Amino acid sequence: MTQSFTFNTIGTVHSCYKEKFGVPRQPGLVKVESSIEILEPYNRPEAFRDLTGFSHIWLMFVFHQTQQQGWNPTVRPPRLGGNERVGVFASRSMFRPNPIGLSVVELKRVRQAEGKLFIDVIGADLVDGTPILDIKPYLPYVDAVSDAVAGYANIKPEPQLKVSFTTHAYELVEKYKTQWPDLD
Numbered sequence: 279m280t281q282s283f284t285f286n287t288i289g290t291v292h293s294c295y296k297e298k299f300g301v302p303r304q305p306g307l308v309k310v311e312s313s314i315e316i317l318e319p320y321n322r323p324e325a326f327r328d329l330t331g332f333s334h335i336w337l338m339f340v341f342h343q344t345q346q347q348g349w350n351p352t353v354r355p356p357r358l359g360g361n362e363r364v365g366v367f368a369s370r371s372m373f374r375p376n377p378i379g380l381s382v383v384e385l386k387r388v389r390q391a392e393g394k395l396f397i398d399v400i401g402a403d404l405v406d407g408t409p410i411l412d413i414k415p416y417l418p419y420v421d422a423v424s425d426a427v428a429g430y431a432n433i434k435p436e437p438q439l440k441v442s443f444t445t446h447a448y449e450l451v452e453k454y455k456t457q458w459p460d461l462d
Contacts, residue, residue, distance in 0.1 A: 334416035
């Protein structure tokens with residue numbers, strides 16, 4: 279028996295990633311700040327009471343830019359060089375039967391600005407405009423499994439590029455911090 283469900287979007291992501299090809303493959307790989315604008319009627323501050331007591335949160339979202347392409351029973355994970363196929367349920371591919379994703383991110387703050395409610399996070403792997411379905415606190419005592427095994431992705435990848443900035447670039451950052459102190 280097949281069932282269908284309807285979910286409401288509770289928020290929308292505002293990030294520097296304007297297209298899916300620039301998004302990191304996993305959350306936390308890049309420490310970039312993003313904001314989630316909470317939509318009505320969910321933008322009530324009491325709905326987020328005590329959330330700031332958690333350092334990290336889970337974001338459940340929709341792969342909205344790929345859902346029209348449907349799902350595939352097998353996919354080619356980047357971790358295997360894109361050459362080997364695995365079952366979709368043994369991957370974090372966006373081409374799933376239900377185009378939903380789950381990311382753990384660092385919670386920076388809950389804030390109100392211009393009559394809107396925002397959740398600022400660090401490390402989200404989400405394209406700008408991504409619909410958020412739910413937010414839940416990350417609980418280290420149950421969400422981090424110390425003896426877990428990760429199949430073909432068991433070893434943390436080493437960074438392939440080293441990024442460095444010139445002294446002039448750092449000077450410009452300091453100048454802009456002075457001009458726009460609200461931009462952390």
